[in-house]
Every structure is written in C-alpha cells, then in structure tokens.
Amino acid sequence: MQNKERKQVETLTKIYTAVVFVIIGVLIGRLAWLQLVEKDFYTSRADAQRNRLMTIPATRGDIISSDGVVLVTDRPSYQLTVDYLSLKNDDGSYNEDMIQLLTTLLADAELTAEKIKEICDANSGYLYKPIVLKKNLDIATVSRIEARRNDLPGVSIESSPERTYLQGTLASHVLGYIGEISQSELDAQNASEEEQDYTYKMGDYVGKVGLEKSYDTVLRGKDGYRQVEVNAGGRPVSDVKIVEPEAGNSLVLTIDSNLQRALEEAMDTTIASLQKQSRSDKAGAGAGVLLNVKTGEVLAMASRPDDNVGQQNRAIQGRYIPGSTFKPVTAIAALETGVVTDTERIYNPGRYWIAPYIKTTAPVGYYDLYRGMAKSDNVYFQELGRRAGIDNIAKYGKALGLDGATGIDLAYENKGERATEGLPTPEKRQMYQDMAAASSDALWDKKIAEAEAQYEIDIAAATTDEERKKVERRHKNNLAVLKSEKAINHKWNSEWHAADTFNVSIGQGRQNYTPIQLAVYTAAIANGGTVYQPYVVKQVLNHAGEVVQTNEPVVRQEAGISETTLNKVRTAMCQVTKSGGGAYSLFANFPSDIEVAAKTGTAQPGQGGYHVGKKEYYDGVFIAFAPADDPEVAFACVMEYGYSGAGSAGRVAKAVLEEYFGLNQ
C-alpha cells in the first residue's frame, strides 16, 4: 500500500472504531436502562407471570332432608383444559395434528376441530390461563387422554367438585341452584356497607336462589389455594405454598323427603287431571306448603312448574287472592269485636242486600257461623265484614301474620310491599288510594290537554267572529265537564268504599298473599294464635357431621285472639269437611280421630276471574290443619286456574295429609 492510502485507511478505521464504540455504547445504555432504571417494573412482571395462585375449590356442603336423605352433594368432576400456546405452531397457526388427536380422544360430536379453535380464539386474551374445553369428562375419556399424555403437551385434566342433585328435581325450588357470580352480584356486594362473611370474587360459584343462596356462606366453605411456579406453558413447576380448602357445612332441613315427594306427586297428578277439564285446562302452576304448627318448620314446600331452574318459587314469591280461605279472618274480626255471636243467624236472600249486591252460591236461608263457614256463604261474611269494619279485618289479618313477609330463611320472599299487594291495612289502603287518584288525575289531565289542543286548532280554523264565539263556548263547557269528571274520579279513587269492605270480607278484592303466608296464618289459627317464623333449615353440620348450629322455632308474634273465638272458628272450619261442607268428599275416608279443619277458596283475580274469550277461569285455594283437636300440621295450597278450591288444591291437601298420617299404606 502506498503511504497516502495507508493514511486514509488509518483514518477510516479509526472512525469505524469510534462507530463501533458508539454502537456498543448505545447497547450498554439500553441495557442499563432496562436493568438498572426499570428493574423493579420488569421484576414484578416476571414474578407475576411466574407465580400463580391456583384456587383449590372447597367442597360445598350437602343438603339433607330431615329424614336423612341427601338431596344435594358435591361430586368430583373432571374437566379438560388446554393452554393456548401449546396448541399453536411457531408461525401462529393451529397445530392441526394435536387438535385432530384431541377431537378423536374426546369423541364428542359437538367438539369439532373448528369448535376447539373457536373456543381458543375467544380465550386468547389471557395467554396463560388454561382454557376449559370440556367439563364433566367421563372416566373412560380421562384414561384415554392420560394414555396419550406425551402427545398432548399443554393439555391437562383437572378435578373440581360438581354440584349434583341426587333426588332429581325433588324440592328444586327450595334447594335453588348455583352459578358463576354475575357482575351485578359483585357490584351489589361492593356497594353494600354491611359486613360480609365472605368476599366474593370474579369467577366464584354462588347460590343464585333458594337455600343455595340464602345459606351460601354456610355451604360454600373456604377455597384453598396453591401458590405455584409455572413455566411458559402454564404448567406448574413447583409448589411454593399450599393452603388446603375448608369444606363447607351441610344443612339438615325441616323438610321430610316423603312428604315432599307426596306433595309434588299430588300436585303433578292434580295438574294433569285439571288440564283435561275444560274449565281448568290452563292449569299448570301453583304452590303448596305444609307447616308444623307448633314450630313453624316447613315439612314440605313445592312450586310448579319446575321444568326449568329459573322458575320462581311460587310458595314464597307468588301472590294470590285468597278467596274464601280468608273468611276465617273476617269471622275472627267479627267475633273478637263482639259484633256477632257464633249462633246469631243471618238471613241469606240469595245475594247481599247492599250494593253491589254480591251473589252467593249458598242456598237461601238462615246462617250461623258454622253453617256459614261450611257453605261458605258470601252474604253471611259480607254482613260480618260490614259490622266489623275494614280496619278490624286488617287488624286481625295482621295479627295472624298476613301483613308483610313471613321471614322464611329462603331468598327472594315476596314481602308484599307494593300498593297493590298484601293486606288492606290503613297504610296500604292510603298507598293504593294515592296511587289510584294520581293515575286518575293523570288520565283526566291528559284529556284536558287534548281538549285545549283541539280548541287551538278549532279557533284557528274559525273564520268569523260568530264561529269563534261558538268554539269558545263549546270549549268552556267541555272543560267544565272534564274538570268535574276529574274531581269526581279523584274523590272516588281516594276513598275506601263499602263495597271494597264486602269484597275483602269474602276474600276477594284488593288483597293477595303468598302460599307461605296462608300456611302461617292457618297454623296460627290451629295453634292458638302463635305466628311462627317459618324455616327450612333445622341444623347446620360441619364436615365431621357434628351439629354446629340448631335453628330453634322463632315466635314472630302472638295474635292476641281469645281462645274461645279461635275454638269457634276451628269448629266452624271442621264443618267444611263434614257432611254438607265444601270439602266433605275429600276427607270422608279419614278416621274419626284425625279430623281435618279446612277452608276452600275460589279466587277471582281481577274482577270476576280470568277471562279468556268467553271463558272464566278461577284459582283454586285450600287451607287446612289437622288433627282438629290437637293440630300438628297446617297446609296451604294454590292451584292457578284450578277452578275450585276443593277440586284442585284440596286434592293435594288430601294426599299430603294422608302421607303425613300414614293413611295411604
């Protein structure tokens, strides 16, 4: 090389050396930024993806009937999970061979290769969270997959408890069901200021309705967890810490499985036969409750329909007009206030003599308390209601537990708080009247506004002064009429009318109760006036089977009704099942030492039943207690579209009482 050239090379290599050091310097600078400045950030990310808390679900407690039959339990179930990346090739496409193998092993017609990809794509947001492909694997599938373990990296089989209802749909409305917690449930928890036994988190399975909900914190136990180190495939490499789960407590119910089955079967057969009759062909829904009158224990509770888990438990959520089953309240109110004696005879001319002259189906003639109750004479009870007055009827209805919630230990009891619900107490009546008056006002205000609008149009259309005067005059008259109509209607809707009292006296009109309320009220008549808080759970057992909690009967209130009055009413209710009574045929075969006291009801929801075309439908209602001389159980049942009380709900009562007293063997 020439000297000049060598000089140039020297210069250029020196420049290049400088470039090298600049580049290496930049790399070291970047290294320093990541490793020195941002170290904590990246370390926390590394820890977060390396350490994983894996929940070990606690076994949920069993629910056991009072006679020891397990109704609900947790059984282990296997689920197949895959981790997203292990199903993928390096270029991001799916590993078809592996998916093919999976579909072959799972042998599930619904879980096609396309379906698997769809599920995976939907879950690709959480890269290392295992994706559940299939739940409830049978043991044969589990062993098939385990045998091909090595060909299926990233696929694993996890065991988790699965809620199992051992007696099918028996008591399904009482038991309820569980499901993944919803966003609104989480929000409700977070918004609540009450202290909670358990803080729910995303992904938890919680009771949605029934006992599963109301006793959720008792049943659920405490989830354990494994803190594990995982690799990129999400597979655990080593356990850091294990906290074992604590199994949930079990519930022993007050419900007897045999009574429950008898109740449900009776409802199903009754519904089936009602559906065959034209007058009750829309039957299909209803509810029944059997109570221990001395404790408030629920011995059986059923609701129909029950073909779908989401259906409401009508025994505590359905509100029904009681029909004649309310007449004992009217009788008690009249007897207690002294406006009538049990032997006073009141003449029934076929319909009541005061407007709206409500008819009766009872034959014309004289009626005392016993005949009145047996024949369910509407005239007799309207007269009693008139004499006692609505306030007294409401007072004794309230005393017998017909106002507000019963406080049963099941979720979502209908508390009857709305103006159109429950017992017509003074407060409730005021609420209703305010509402009715307001809506009537609104209706007439609308009419007035329409009239004003019409006037504007007419006056604009009028061409001569004469026409204008005519329009003005007409409008003025029109307004005067509307305003007075508004005032009249406002007044009418703001007042309680005599006819309203007559309707309430015979169990119609503005009142409605849940079947559980009717049962509690019947039990109170039976037991001498004690209103118990009904309950379904007798005991709570821990995992070892030891009793950790026993629910004692809770007296909500004493009705404060004299024993003589109650005796008379009980005797009157006994007449219902005797020769000449409305439910005679039902209990004719009962032995003489097991006398049944009862009352039938035919309820007319709205005004005069449900109208479908020309057809009229009625709800069948029935209340009963037995044995009449020393009551043990009380029963209430409503069959929607049952037409008559004795012919629908009464038949259910008969079957349940037969089971209770062992008369069906």
Add this chain to the structure above:
Amino acid sequence: MKNFYKLLTKLDYGLLLSLAVIITAGLFVLDSAAASKETNYVLKQLVWIVAGAVVMLGSLKFDYAILQKYAKHLYIFSLLFLLAVSLFGSVRGGARGWFMIGSFGVQPAEYCKIFLVISYAQFLSSRRERLQTLRDLLPCFVFMAVPVLLLMMQPDLGSALVYIFIMVGMLFIAGANKKILLTLFGGGTAVLIIYLLGVWKLDWWCPLQKYQLNRFLVLFDPSIDPQGAGYNVWQSKIAIGNGGFWGEGLYMGSQSTGAFMPEQWTDFIFAVFAEELGFIGASTLLLLFAFLLFRGLRISMLSKDMFGTLVAAGIVSMYLFHILENAGMTMGLMPVTGIPLPFVSYGGSSMMTNFFGIALLQNIYVHRQRLIF
C-alpha cells in the same frame, strides 16, 4: 513445523483472549438456556468450537493473499449455493435456508458471508480508484444486491441486512464517497422507518406477510403482536430487566428456566445472559465484543495490503451487525430477525463462519509484515 510455531507466537493474543472469555461464558449460559432440552447443546457446540479452532490454526500456514485468486470462484459458488438452497433447501423457522443431511443442518447464508467478504474485498481493492461517483459505485452495489435478492427468496431478511451492512462497512473502509454512502444508507434507513410508520399507522401497502411485518412494527409498539413477535420481545425485556445489576445467577433466571422465551438458546440467548449474569455480566460481554471489534479494526489498519484491510473490515462489519441486531432485538431496539449472537448463540454454521472470520483476521495479522522483511 518450526515455522508454524513461529506463526503462533505472532498471533493477536488480545483478540484470542477476549474471544476465549466470550466463548466460555457463552457455553455456561447456553447450558442454562438449553437446560430443558434433551439434546446436549453444550457438547455439540463444543465440537463446533474445537473444529473452528482447528480450522483457524490450520489455515495459518497459508497466506490469505492466495484467496484473491479464488475470489471469483467464491463469488459464483456463493450465488449458486444461495440459489440452490432457496430452491431445494429445507424450511426452518419460516425460511427455506437449510440443507439437511439427517439431523445435521448446513445454513449457506452463514458460510456465504465469509465467501462474499473475500470476493467483495478482492472486487473493491481492484476498483479502489473508482469509488467516488454514483456511476462507479453502481457495480459495487449490484455485486452485493444479487446475493441479497437470493436471500430474500428464502426469505431471510436478517441475513440480507447483514450482507448490506457488510457492504456498507467495506465500502467505507475502501474509501468510497462518504456523501453517497451516507445519503443512500442513512437516508435509506430513514425512509424505511417512515415507510414502516406509514404501514403501521396509515395502512400503506406492504408486500410482507403480517407476521413478518410485525417483527418490525413491534419496535414502535410491543403490544402489536402479543402472541408472536411482540410476545418474544416483551418476554426478553422482562428477562433482561429482571436480571438487574447482579443478575439472578447462572441457571437461576426465572424467565429462562421457565422457558418464557422461544429459541432462547439461539436468537434470544442474550436475554438469558443478561437475566442470569445481570448488567455486570452483559455489559462486560458487550465490552469484550467491543474490544474484539477494536482488535479487528486494528488488524484491518495494519494489513499489508488493501485486500486484507477490506477482508478484516468486512468481518468486523459482520460481527458488529450481528451483535447490534441480536442484542438490540432482545432489548426492543431492533426488529425481530433470527440472526445469532456471534460465539454465544447455539449453531454450527454460525460458529464455523465466525471462526473463519477469526481465522482470516489472525491470518491477516500474522502475515502483515511479510513484505516489510
């Protein structure tokens, strides 16, 4: 033989020492990075290192100057080799870049780097008076453009970039017009960045496949391809950051032992290095590389002839771009391409090629004073 020993005493031991440290540290990190693999990568790597060292020492007997005679042959052979592999080769990592003989793979793109450095050095040294105008430079660009296009057929973008960088480095040392070089390649880089921004933000037309494109776009936004290139870069940044100053310790990197990075024994080995040996280890590695490159440029400067100068400059450029691209990629500074970290990443072809480079550097160094005697 005596002569050979004499040659040995004249080797650039500074360069060799830094190389020995890099290789030794690299073997430990490789052992850690490939711990989860059944194949013994360290043993295989060691075989390549020994082979490379033998080639290096053995080749000292010849003066590199004789390579000038074969420059044309090497060029034509390289083109055929690259053409053949892009037509008949096996696909690995999305590129048709391998000849497979059983489980043994040959990657022509690696070996051809050295062949092209030699032939290009010969080509440039023969034209060194004609490197000042664009017209003169055009053949110089075409010379390298042909193999680059062949690489794009595979497609092997990473290697193509290496070839371009080698070309620029050698042209610079050859004394080519700096204004033209800077305008073309500095400007080219700028245009490329603007174009990529346009593709990313404005949906400009782009011939690349989505996954290829993403390897560039993750530079702007690592969240762009969270399951592909973005994931790799994100995981390697976590690994590096997690290492901190002192590192997690060899075999103890939580990212590395958890296999969070794909290809961590080849493309992402720098992240393992940085996580386990920390800033202290990784910056030392980079400084050792800097020293090695410095020695390489010194050899370039000391070479007895322009051919040796340019060969040395080409080899230094090759190493430099590999280091910049590989380490830069793991730290989110460079696009994601599959090119290895010299002497550290696992890989036979790459190790042999890198040793050829060292062999040439030593040869140039050893024979630098022949003419002066």
